[in-house]
Amino acid sequence: MTFILESGYAFWNPLIWLIAFAVVMVVVYFFRRRGKKEYKKDTAQTRIFLCGEEVPEAEQRHIRVGNIYWGFFETLKEYYNQVLRPHTGIINDYILWFVAITAISAIILLIAGLAK
């Protein structure tokens, strides 16, 4: 069993990937083993270095990815205000929407079927 998958133009062999992965892991382990071991855990030596500044909490120092879309949201503000209103996050509301839409669709299909 060679495990080789050939497409006619190229081939793919999981064994090569496994060997490459093993080699990378050995290299990573080698560098990790040569790292400093003298540091004291749970002290300032393991905290983030920010040029000597006090590092704020994660919520304060991270910029939410949503900020990238500020202009997009600002332009479509009216649309989002309408769309966000039904998105309450409560599963009962979503089920109610599902049941209501299903019922309306069923009625429309029924009427359309009768009209034929």
Add this chain to the structure above:
Amino acid sequence: MSLKAFKRALWVYHLNTGSCNGCDIEILAVLTPRYDVERFGIKLVGSPRHADVLLVTGPVVKQMVPRVKRIYEQIPDPKLVMVVGNCGTEGGVFYESYSLAGPIDQIIPVDVYVPGCPPRPEAIIHGVVMAWVKLEKLVKQEVT
């Protein structure tokens, strides 16, 4: 003088606490091809987490005090502090200024002083070697 115990390269983190940049220029001169301390394995690093020696210049203005302490605490043990220049050693021309909290040995423990305004590159290299010797002793103490 033999350097045997400390087998790794000596990595230095440079911190300016309000220096006029005179000492900093001399520190850079130490790294230029004329003196080239990197051939001895001595080099500046960008993070105290990688450093063995904290090299401080400047008389320590009040706003720098928490930063100096924080950076000192972030260097892994064993570590040494080296002061370059008159300002860090005893205040220099800024002695008794209203904005100073230094000199540095009033804030963190200092192991090596390199006086001068600014000190010559040879003096700085000599200071680093003194720090290296002291660091070796610390490493040996930790091993035994």
